[in-house]
Amino acid sequence: MEFDLAQTDALLTTTRAVRKRLDFDRPVPREIITRCIEIAVQAPTASNSQLWRWMIVDDPAKRAQIAEIYRATMADRQKVTEPWDSLGRTAQTDRVHDSAGYLRANLERVPVLVIPCVEGRPAPDAAPASLSATYGSIFPAVWSFQLALRSRGLGSVFTSVLGFREREVAELLGIPDYVLQVAMIPVAYTLGTDFKPAERPPVSEIMHWNEW
Numbered sequence: 001m002e003f004d005l006a007q008t009d010a011l012l013t014t015t016r017a018v019r020k021r022l023d024f025d026r027p028v029p030r031e032i033i034t035r036c037i038e039i040a041v042q043a044p045t046a047s048n049s050q051l052w053r054w055m056i057v058d059d060p061a062k063r064a065q066i067a068e069i070y071r072a073t074m075a076d077r078q079k080v081t082e083p084w085d086s087l088g089r090t091a092q093t094d095r096v097h098d099s100a101g102y103l104r105a106n107l108e109r110v111p112v113l114v115i116p117c118v119e120g121r122p123a124p125d126a127a128p129a130s131l132s133a134t135y136g137s138i139f140p141a142v143w144s145f146q147l148a149l150r151s152r153g154l155g156s157v158f159t160s161v162l163g164f165r166e167r168e169v170a171e172l173l174g175i176p177d178y179v180l181q182v183a184m185i186p187v188a189y190t191l192g193t194d195f196k197p198a199e200r201p202p203v204s205e206i207m208h209w210n211e212w
Helices: 005-014 030-040 060-084 091-109 128-135 139-151 161-173
Strands: 052-057 112-119 154-156 179-181 185-189
Touching: 005 139, 030 052, 030 139, 052 060, 060 091, 060 161, 112 139, 112 161, 139 154, 139 185, 161 179
Parallel strands: none
Antiparallel strands: 052 112, 112 179, 112 185, 154 185
């Protein structure tokens, strides 16, 4: 099988965290979400466990409740992180902060919220290898899901802040205790598709061959 490398590389390098350019007014068909998850679950899992689970929220009332939990959690976290916000600031990080605030204010307007989960929870004293197996069994599928969305003209952003109030979200949506929520991904069509690669340091500065 031969891939169009230019198209593949463009998909991989321009699938951005989309917040301000999410189209709140265009509905997202359920069949699109279903197809993207069908693609996502082709990703590998630890020991072929296939323990990923997907909670999709398109009900407006529940989206609004999740948005309130999200805003409250963001407010709590801001009190913790505020003293560090001025460190290492760049124009790019300022744009990220600004767009995060925009999403926070408008989250309930996003047509679909997707919460990827995994059955089973790591023990509090779990070894790094155990944590790698747990998260490594869901994160590849999450990224595949986001790539599949992007290839269909939709945008998304990986958010983790609801993990601080996971219990509240679980009670709202009826998620069992043994299921671990790993993210919340807002999904919508994008306003335009002209996304570009982000600024990143040269890989020569972050690669180590054979020894550190």
